[in-house]
Amino acid sequence: MIRKDLVDEIVAHALRDHPREACGVLAGPEGSDRPERAIPMFNNAQSDTFYEFEPSEHQRVYRTLDEGDERVVVIYHSHTSTEAYPSRTDIAVASGPLADTSAHYVLVSTREDQPAGEHEFRSYRIVDGAVTEEPVEVVESYMFSHTGADDVPDGR
Amino acid sequence: MAITVSIPTILRPHTGGAKSVEAHGSTVSEIISDLDSRHSGIKARLVKDGTLHRFVNIYVNDEDVRFAGGLDAPVADGASVTILPAVAGGS
Numbered sequence A: 001m002i003r004k005d006l007v008d009e010i011v012a013h014a015l016r017d018h019p020r021e022a023c024g025v026l027a028g029p030e031g032s033d034r035p036e037r038a039i040p041m042f043n044n045a046q047s048d049t050f051y052e053f054e055p056s057e058h059q060r061v062y063r064t065l066d067e068g069d070e071r072v073v074v075i076y077h078s079h080t081s082t083e084a085y086p087s088r089t090d091i092a093v094a095s096g097p098l099a100d101t102s103a104h105y106v107l108v109s110t111r112e113d114q115p116a117g118e119h120e121f122r123s124y125r126i127v128d129g130a131v132t133e134e135p136v137e138v139v140e141s142y143m144f145s146h147t148g149a150d151d152v153p154d155g156r
Numbered sequence B: 001m002a003i004t005v006s007i008p009t010i011l012r013p014h015t016g017g018a019k020s021v022e023a024h025g026s027t028v029s030e031i032i033s034d035l036d037s038r039h040s041g042i043k044a045r046l047v048k049d050g051t052l053h054r055f056v057n058i059y060v061n062d063e064d065v066r067f068a069g070g071l072d073a074p075v076a077d078g079a080s081v082t083i084l085p086a087v088a089g090g091s
Helices: A004-017 A055-069 A088-094 B009-015 B028-038 B042-046
Strands: A023-029 A035-039 A050-052 A072-081 A104-108 A121-127 A130-134 B003-006 B020-023 B054-059 B079-086 B088-090
Touching: A004 A023, A004 A035, A004 A072, A004 A104, A004 A121, A035 A055, A055 A072, A055 B003, A055 B054, A055 B079, A088 A104, A088 A121, A088 B088, B003 B028, B009 B042, B020 B028, B028 B042, B042 B054
Parallel strands: A072 A104, B003 B079
Antiparallel strands: A023 A035, A023 A072, A050 B088, A104 A121, A121 A130, B003 B020, B054 B079
16 A cells, blocks of 8 residues: 555656656654655666666664664655566565565566656566565545554544 | 665565674675574575575665676675666666
């Protein structure tokens, strides 16, 4: 489940950086699975076919999240001429020894053969080389959605 | 003076949940061995076939050790070491 404004922010970032790949994370409270804010990252590769977090920015963001008791809930990037499906490189890196297997990998495609204003937006879990697509439920707000951890008992 | 090592989320079960721990050593390799002696299992996640795992990034005072000698990179007293997963990909 993801808030619509976060989806819009990812798509806007991807379009802004097109034809270069865009990348970033969505952060949420530690221990939750709920993305609350987008952190667009600089693509250190500045490439149409590759992305890589810039080391000092990566460290700075990671430290800030740690100090604020936040975690990376989503890692996103764009594919600018292919579909929104993890590439072999995406899968290999996401299966690295320190990769967080609870992260959601979101891919957005900015390739040109899509209907006007539409951009393929898909989410995956990647564990040990195995890719599992998951449905993306876009909501206006988490408040009235059943997000699990935030469901407040009504006392009845 | 000890060296402060920032531990990535996925390795925190090895450090009892600690986000950073102290370590001793004068190279990255010695630091990793020292960590592993107290937090068993860490070394296997970072080192493969005697070199730093391809998808593991280690920084000493913000400098990527890959450009400073890899596992042999020197670590000065009081330095701050950060271990992070590589985040990259392609299409």
